[in-house]
Amino acid sequence: MxxxxxxxxxxxxxxxxxxxxxxxxxxxxxxxxxxxxxxxxxxxxxxxxxxxxxxxxxxxxxxxxxxxxxxxxxxxxxxxxxxxxxxxxxxxxxxxxxxxxxxxxxxxxxxxxxxxxxxxxxxxxxxxxxxxxxxxxxxxxxxxxxxxxxxxxxxxxxxxSVDESVFAPQRFEEREGTREKHHLSAHAPLLLYVGRLNIQKNLHTLFYLLAALSKQLPEVCLCLVGEEDSICLGEFAVRNTGYVAWLRQLAADLNIADRVIFPGPLFGKDLADLYAAADVVVNFSLYHRENFGLSQAEAASCGVPVICSAWGGFKDVVETGVTGYTVDTVLTKHGIKVNWGQAISPLLHVLQHKAHREEMGKKAHSLAQERFSMNAxxxxxxxxxxxxxxxxxxxxxxxxxPSLFAKEYEQHKRACGWYAAEEEHTWYPPMFQGASYALYEQLMAPYASQLASDLQPHQIEADWRPYFPSQVRFDPSRLLLSDEDPIWPHRRFLTPLEGEIIRTIDGRYSVAMIVQQQHKKDQKACRAILWELYLEGFILFANHDIHLSLLSR
Missing domain, CATH: 3.40.50.2000 (Glycogen Phosphorylase B;)
Incomplete structure (x- = not known):
């Protein structure tokens, strides 16, 4: 017994x-x-x-x-x-x-x-x-x-786990009813995000993706389910203050405000209904504690494909090409960048091919039953x-x-005054600046899909399209490039050749085309400049056209 x-x-x-x-x-x-x-x-x-x-x-x-x-x-x-x-x-x-x-x-x-x-x-x-x-x-x-x-x-x-008695696939009629309840178009492609409305979740990147998708799918909508909170990204001294208001203004600036919906927080069957009514669930979070993809598992249980960042626990939940797709998270010298440009091609394919979407959804549901059910x-x-x-x-x-790295990390944390801030309930001091940023890279490398420094200049493919993954501002008179990323802003003064190359980066020109435009210059130097901009987090590379430029002058 x-x-x-x-x-x-x-x-x-x-x-x-x-x-x-x-x-x-x-x-x-x-x-x-x-x-x-x-x-x-x-x-x-x-x-x-x-x-x-x-x-x-x-x-x-x-x-x-x-x-x-x-x-x-x-x-x-x-x-x-x-x-x-x-x-x-x-x-x-x-x-x-x-x-x-x-x-x-x-x-x-x-x-x-x-x-x-x-x-x-x-x-x-x-x-x-x-x-x-x-x-x-x-x-x-x-x-x-x-x-x-x-x-x-x-x-x-x-x-x-996911409660499969709540999160389950639904009939077409039920999905239509849910869309009507939330004032969503019955036929427009619907992307769904579920989670906290926090800057750690990198929601602004979803807005850039939506703006780029809209060039080819004008009716596509994005629904963000969740509530705003006050949780900060203490290591980099970033608060969530006013983030949702900022997102609403960003949507207006990108001309997508009429296709972004904030229904508030939903739970239980109400949430499961909206999952099932969506075409694709999206999540580009960079939160440091994404030790599991709960939203991704819920979506899978509802039979909905997922496209998300290859980050932390997300990588264990989504099987690329089977239940959805993951896009690279690149650990650059100025923070983490999600290569949202990689999501455009597979997302278009999933949204435009119902049979493929439904097949992915069936495989996702099967995987959820096997791995993420209460019985499992x-x-x-x-x-x-x-x-x-x-x-x-x-x-x-x-x-x-503890390893030598752990001892160095702990010593740095104490030197920054991190524990004193915790004890006194004051604002956390920023931890990773200058040379100490290398500690962050070493700690978080297992969460990311790649380190920017792992790519060498000669490995940059001629047909790659460099693009700006976040909003950047270029001052041509001072040759000053400013990355206005809301988490990791930074800037760089450019050489004249770097300035010329910046003017050609629009998400459509390939590396080969950019290098050819500088025919009087050293082509090796041109590639090296693109590599340095990538290493510092100003640009990423996609393998197809990005119909959105985030460069302003």
């Missing part, structure tokens, strides 16, 4: 029948809800205390009563389920002090792109070899490998728990060693 293990959980969703917001994120509420339900199917789930709505636990280590209560809880469980945030430290410390033998499963969540700051150095000596780090993407696991020299901890990578999550977690209960023969401590 199988005995159901007793899993003690420090965070979860124990009271609500539907997912609720956890902290500032609806997505984390979904994760907590689904994981708790999946564990309850094969284990006795014992919460340390009922999770307060919209908050996370914060244990006061100086409280004797708290420690005594927690010690009793720890003595009643077979496995501890915790995360890698500071609140879990007390339970793990007490486990060591009380010499309790249970293993811990530690949910990594979105901490790896932050350098696993709460656990990497402080937890080194009280974790054990039988403890498991649980990642939700290969990219997060790859960052962990960069943060350590070696580790004897167990590791697992498990995708998150239950099976994956059950296997993880079974392995976690097996004793380890390795009893040595510590169980991992």
């Amino acid at each position: 199988n005995v159901r293990p007793r899993i003690g959980i420090l965070w979860g969703d124990f009271a609500s029948s539907t997912p609720t917001k956890l902290g500032k994120l609806w997505s984390m509420g979904r994760v907590a809800h689904d994981i708790t339900r999946a564990l309850q199917d094969f284990a006795h789930v014992i919460p340390y205390q009922p999770a307060p709505q919209g908050t996370s636990f914060s244990f006061d280590r100086t409280s004797t009563a708290h420690q005594e209560e927690l010690a009793i809880f720890l003595g009643s469980i077979d496995i501890l389920w915790a995360d890698l945030y500071p609140a879990s430290a007390l339970a793990l410390t007490l486990r060591a002090e009380l010499d309790l033998s249970f293993p811990a499963i530690l949910f990594a969540g979105g901490v790896m792109p932050k350098g696993a700051e709460a656990m990497l150095f402080p937890w080194q000596h009280f974790l054990r070899a039988e403890d498991t780090l649980l990642f939700t993407s290969k990219a997060d696991q790859a960052i962990w490998k960069r943060l350590i020299s070696w580790s004897t901890l167990r590791e697992g990578v498990i995708p998150l 999550l239950r099976q994956n977690l059950a296997t993880l728990v079974t392995v976690a209960q097996q004793p380890s023969t390795n009893t040595s401590r510590p169980v991992y060693q």
Whole structure:
């Protein structure tokens, strides 16, 4: 007779029948809800205390009563389920002090792109070899490998889930009704974004894509479901202040305002209905904690193809050419650039060929059933728990060693005053400027699809079309080029030859055509200039015409 293990959980969703917001994120509420339900199917789930709505636990280590209560809880469980945030430290410390033998499963969540700051150095000596780090993407696991020299901890990578009883394909009549409900054209091609309305999500790039698509599909629309929030991109001192208002003005400037819809946040069946009514789901997020593509998985479950950035956990959810397409995320010397120009050709094909779109949707739905269903999550977690209960023969401590890179990263973070800002709840200081930007490149390389520096000048193909992925301004009198990217603005003074080349970049001229126009100049020098502009994030390359120039003078 199988005995159901007793899993003690420090965070979860124990009271609500539907997912609720956890902290500032609806997505984390979904994760907590689904994981708790999946564990309850094969284990006795014992919460340390009922999770307060919209908050996370914060244990006061100086409280004797708290420690005594927690010690009793720890003595009643077979496995501890915790995360890698500071609140879990007390339970793990007490486990060591009380010499309790249970293993811990530690949910990594979105901490790896932050350098696993709460656990990497402080937890080194009280974790054990039988403890498991649980990642939700290969990219997060790859960052962990960069943060350590070696580790004897167990590791697992498990995708998150979608409630397939809610998110499912629909009949044509139902889709028509949903479009009518939201005042959307029954026949116009519809792109759908679902998520936070935050600058981290790179929504302005979707607007550039829509403007370019409109040259060939004038009726195409973009619907953005979600709510604006105040979460900042602290490492680069970027706030989300006024972002949606700025987006509305951008839409007007690009002459697409009548085809951009903001229906607000939607949940449950209302959200599933809109997914099913869309032709393609799009997401070009560059958020540092995209450890899974929840929106992409929901779309797949509804039988809708996805086109998204090849970024973090997104890369594990979308199979390019099968369930959708991914476009390159290029880690340049001035931030991350999504090569949205790459999306135009496959997006046109999907929108203009119904049979191809429906076939992709069927494959996406099948993949979602196999990988992202609640049943798949239950099976994956059950296997993880079974392995976690097996004793380890390795009893040595510590169980991992931070790498030299991790030590340099941590030292830099402290030198910037990052932790002081956290403690005082003040504005975060920018972390990555000048020479320290190399730390950012090394940390986030597993999330991106390529480093700009990996491309060499001689590898630039003659038929590539250089284009500006964000708005740039050129001052011809001063030969000054300014990238007005809302996250990573920067500028460069140009040489006369560089200025001549800038004038020819419009998304339609190929590299060969640009070089030929400079026939009196050194062609090798022309290629080198294009490479430098790419390396610095001013331009990207597409393999077809981009019918939109973001250059202004």
